[in-house]
Amino acid sequence: KQEVTQIPAALSVPEGENLVLNCSFTDSAIYNLQWFRQDPGKGLTSLLLIQSSQREQTSGRLNASLDKSSGRSTLYIAASQPGDSATYLCAVTLSGNTPLVFGKGTRLSVIA
């Protein structure tokens, strides 16, 4: 059974810092991996999707990397801003017809 772990559970950084969020998964035979953002009391917003054949994806100040063999992904946020404060969730799927398995997320606070 696929399990997804995110460390740390919570992180607080001063504005302007670069930071890395970590995600690990137990079954390396994934189909794709997605990073999501969730604001309090809201749904999830897809940030980046990395297909199994890819090593990384970038969107603005966000960069997600994937190392399938080690079962790890990282989300790098450059020059963090208070508006980046949210919970960031990682999720993987084993096939195109298999739903996502989520981690519990990392709650990020960026202090002005």
Place this chain on the structure above:
Amino acid sequence: DAMVIQNPRYQVTQFGKPVTLSCSQTLNHNVMYWYQQKSSQAPKLLFHYYDKDFNNEADTPDNFQSRRPNTSFCFLDIRSPGLGDAAMYLCATSSLTGADSPLHFGNGTRLTVT
């Protein structure tokens, strides 16, 4: 804008009183999902539909049922809500176009059981 819309945003029901949550989408996606998310927990998949093909997760309680009358709408029925069913319920959609198919979520319905 194309989107996933959940109604209501907040729902309060009494212990044992049936409740229905709704989800609609304008993305014309084949796949629709219902997730349950409790505080500081990962979203937990309850059901998903590939078109009209219904898939029930093995550990989803019998108390939860779902309907998808057409591509655009999906409903979550809780027949006899218990206090443990208080949670955020999230609807999501995706297309069946291979690996490059991110999930699109609604803003959720926060269910309170009194």
